[in-house]
Amino acid sequence: MPHRSPHLFSDLIDRVPITVNCHFLGVPLEHVDHFRPSSRIVQIASHEDMPDLVEHFYRVYGYVQDLVTGVRPVVPGGLIEQFRAGRDRAEPALDDAELTGIFFGSLLGADQNIVSVLTKSLYTLLAALALWRRLAEEPEIAPRLAEELIRLIPLGTISAFPRIAGRDLETSVGLVPEGSVLYPDPFAANRGPEVFPDPLVIDPDRQSAKRHLQFGYGMHHCMGAALARMEIVTVLTRLAKEFPTLALAVEPADVPWDIGTVLRRPTSLPVTW
Numbered sequence: 314m315p316h317r318s319p320h321l322f323s324d325l326i327d328r329v330p331i332t333v334n335c336h337f338l339g340v341p342l343e344h345v346d347h348f349r350p351s352s353r354i355v356q357i358a359s360h361e362d363m364p365d366l367v368e369h370f371y372r373v374y375g376y377v378q379d380l381v382t383g384v385r386p387v388v389p390g391g392l393i394e395q396f397r398a399g400r401d402r403a404e405p406a407l408d409d410a411e412l413t414g415i416f417f418g419s420l421l422g423a424d425q426n427i428v429s430v431l432t433k434s435l436y437t438l439l440a441a442l443a444l445w446r447r448l449a450e451e452p453e454i455a456p457r458l459a460e461e462l463i464r465l466i467p468l469g470t471i472s473a474f475p476r477i478a479g480r481d482l483e484t485s486v487g488l489v490p491e492g493s494v495l496y497p498d499p500f501a502a503n504r505g506p507e508v509f510p511d512p513l514v515i516d517p518d519r520q521s522a523k524r525h526l527q528f529g530y531g532m533h534h535c536m537g538a539a540l541a542r543m544e545i546v547t548v549l550t551r552l553a554k555e556f557p558t559l560a561l562a563v564e565p566a567d568v569p570w571d572i573g574t575v576l577r578r579p580t581s582l583p584v585t586w
């Protein structure tokens with residue numbers, strides 16, 4: 314008789330990144346219920362609901378500003394306290410707005426971004442059980458398997474930030490004049506067959522896996538890529554070790570999804586083992 318667990322998402326995936334994030338930044342865990350509903354709305358709101366998105370954006374921003382300016386307490390030893398203490402060592406010194414911007418990005422990125430990609434990674438592996446079983450038998454493939462999942466799983470419907478061409482660019486589709494606003498498309502780049510032969514195959518033996526652009530590129534490359542990789546690899550490895558017979562309890566097509574701008578992922582993963 315298989316055990317049933319309707320709670321893989323709510324008890325595990327939804328809790329790990331926020332707990333790690335609070336610990337890492339020095340955000341008191343008891344604040345989570347205050348800011349997380351708003352940070353969730355910021356990432357799930359549709360483009361048709363801008364007023365709601367903007368309102369909750371400023372609520373989270375205000376909360377982070379309170380942490381940076383000392384209006385609210387932080388946990389000693391966390392990154393926020395360390396940055397506050399070291400702000401004058403930067404050249405020029407970091408002001409409150411810069412610190413708030415950095416930690417606003419971190420508070421959102423290291424929560425729902427990881428939750429989103431982790432949930433979709435597990436959904437994918439449980440819908441393609443041969444890969445799950447291989448991971449259980451060969452845990453050493455976890456970093457390469459995670460990289461393939463990260464390459465192929467878009468965060469949401471948006472991707473890298475827009476860029477402004479700093480000079481004229483000759484491209485395969487013509488000239489991009491200096492000053493043009495460019496919207497790079499990592500979704501297409503991560504499926505380019507010249508770089509990733511058989512691009513839609515999740516192949517943990519692929520040599521070029523790390524050349525994807527899921528974390529962006531250049532000076533605005535994702536600040537938390539290493540943390541995201543570490544958490545995704547750790548959770549996948551540990552789950553496959555403890556539950557090698559894990560399987561979806563429903564057909565993959567019957568799993569319910571949130572369809573947000575950034576937050577686009579299954580809302581629950583009913584499983585058996």
Ligand code: HEM
Pocket residue numbers: 415418419420422423424426427430468472473474475527528529530531532533534535536537538540541
């Ligand atoms: C799988 C999870 C994640 C994905 C797919 C992701 C993706 C991205 C992307 C595409 C960008 C824009 C990069 C560009 O335009 O070149 C970005 C920027 C950023 N990410 Fe992440 N991210 C993830 C997790 C995180 C985490 C864990 C953190 C915080 C610790 C974080 C913090 C940031 C910040 C602060 C930026 C802005 C960097 C800048 O403008 O200089 N992200 N991320």
